[in-house]
Amino acid sequence: MPEVFSNLALQHYLVVGSLMFAIGMIGFMCRRNLIVMFLSSELMFQGAAINFVAFGAYWGKLSGQSFVIFILAIAAAEAALALAIIVLLFRQKHTVDSQAFRELRG
Amino acid sequence: MVDPQFAFSQTFPTLAATEASAGKLVASTPLAPAIVVALCVVAGLATWLLLPGKREAAIRSIGGVILLATGLVFGAILVRWTAAWGGMSFYFWAFSAIALFASVRVITHTKPVYSALYFVLTVFATAGLFVLMWAEFMAAALVLIYAGAILITYVFVIMLASEATTGTVGAKADSFISEHDAVSRSPLMASFTGFAIAGLLVFLILDKGSQIPEPPAKSQAAVDLGSAQELGRNLIEENAINVQLAAVILTLAMVGAITLARRRVIVAPQDQSIETVVSPGTPVDDNPHSIPVYGTTNPRHKAYPET
Numbered sequence: 001m002p003e004v005f006s007n008l009a010l011q012h013y014l015v016v017g018s019l020m021f022a023i024g025m026i027g028f029m030c031r032r033n034l035i036v037m038f039l040s041s042e043l044m045f046q047g048a049a050i051n052f053v054a055f056g057a058y059w060g061k062l063s064g065q066s067f068v069i070f071i072l073a074i075a076a077a078e079a080a081l082a083l084a085i086i087v088l089l090f091r092q093k094h095t096v097d098s099q100a101f102r103e104l105r106g
Numbered sequence: 107m108v109d110p111q112f113a114f115s116q117t118f119p120t121l122a123a124t125e126a127s128a129g130k131l132v133a134s135t136p137l138a139p140a141i142v143v144a145l146c147v148v149a150g151l152a153t154w155l156l157l158p159g160k161r162e163a164a165i166r167s168i169g170g171v172i173l174l175a176t177g178l179v180f181g182a183i184l185v186r187w188t189a190a191w192g193g194m195s196f197y198f199w200a201f202s203a204i205a206l207f208a209s210v211r212v213i214t215h216t217k218p219v220y221s222a223l224y225f226v227l228t229v230f231a232t233a234g235l236f237v238l239m240w241a242e243f244m245a246a247a248l249v250l251i252y253a254g255a256i257l258i259t260y261v262f263v264i265m266l267a268s269e270a271t272t273g274t275v276g277a278k279a280d281s282f283i284s285e286h287d288a289v290s291r292s293p294l295m296a297s298f299t300g301f302a303i304a305g306l307l308v309f310l311i312l313d314k315g316s317q318i319p320e321p322p323a324k325s326q327a328a329v330d331l332g333s334a335q336e337l338g339r340n341l342i343e344e345n346a347i348n349v350q351l352a353a354v355i356l357t358l359a360m361v362g363a364i365t366l367a368r369r370r371v372i373v374a375p376q377d378q379s380i381e382t383v384v385s386p387g388t389p390v391d392d393n394p395h396s397i398p399v400y401g402t403t404n405p406r407h408k409a410y411p412e413t
Binding site: 005006007008009010011012013014015016018019020021022023024025026027029030031032033035036038039040042043046049050053054056057058059060062063065066068069070072073074075076077078079080081083084085086087088090095096097098099100 | 153157158184188191194198202205206209210212213218221222225228229232235236239240241243244247248251252255256259260263264266267284285286287289290291292293295296297299300301303304307308311312315316318320321322331336337340341344345348352355356358359360362363364366367369
């Protein structure tokens with residue numbers, strides 16, 4: 001059985017989750033390789049998942065973990081679609097540089 | 107309710123005394139706002155140095171050392187803060203250090219394959235954190251789905267979409283790194299925005315975190331958090347609609363991915379980087395999934411059905 005999951009422990013896990021989220025955001029903003037950009041978005045998913053599980057452990061409920069299952073499902077769907085689009089874009093211009101698709105900016 | 111005067115005094119740790127209210131230890135904020143701002147500025151500068159750019163490798167490693175030192179200082183402040191309350195376990199510090207280090211390497215490594223492998227390391231460390239939070243099933247699922255399935259797809263796409271080494275920068279050792287991997291897009295703005303948000307979040311969590319309401323008595327809500335049986339019951343009983351929606355989303359994503367990946371690509375004719383084969387005598391391509399060559403005089407290619 002879980003022993004007590006204190007408020008301080010919750011704060012520590014939240015800090016780790018938010019730092020991971022911020023690192024992923026930096027990567028998404030400044031990297032130019034489309035694949036690395038989507039890896040960074042997966043990092044942001046991870047940070048959010050840590051927060052969900054930490055709150056679930058704090059409250060002694062399973063809702064946090066079941067939401068992480070949905071995060072995993074959405075991440076899998078997003079990875080499949082994004083990688084299909086990346087392959088398509090690569091076949092079009094023979095590069096995965098996000099700067100090469102500037103005409104999408106409108 | 108929280109007394110506003112008390113909340114104000116919590117914002118400034120010089121004024122805040124460690125108080126015991128309602129039988130619970132209320133920790134004062136470990137970080138003054140000035141310390142948070144200083145740490146974020148230093149970490150932002152270090153990340154800016156560390157991100158791929160047109161700099162020497164030595165300057166990038168200096169940035170890495172500064173970022174590591176900033177992280178160690180932050181960790182030391184947290185350790186000192188919680189030492190009075192028993193502190194976190196050693197495994198928490200180890201796993202979170204590995205996770206954060208690997209995630210920094212994900213965004214700063216110039217080779218995408220290494221980024222993906224460092225992301226696997228992040229996933230393993232996160233799974234360790236999940237085990238510490240009694241979420242054993244989720245840890246196993248995370249390793250299976252992320253490290254086993256999603257990352258394999260990423261590595262496959264990295265290998266499929268690796269381009270010819272024409273547009274390289276740098277000399278001998280870096281000659282396989284293409285230009286968009288070696289140079290970031292506005293790294294200064296990105297790292298400062300990211301660390302501004304990180305600093306705000308960390309300060310908010312450490313400042314107001316002790317005001318998160320206490321959970322109800324855990325003895326009556328005795329749930330085995332690691333049990334897959336309980337988790338499955340929670341999924342079916344409380345989130346039945348969501349499970350069905352997730353199934354629909356996964357099916358749609360699969361159909362969409364297959365549809366997208368099988369689409370025929372028309373290469374823009376004005377793009378000079380791709381040579382269009384004009385002369386006849388190109389080898390006859392019988393693979394129905396290959397990309398047709400437009401603008402050719404080869405009758406076999408002209409006759410290719412455009413569906």
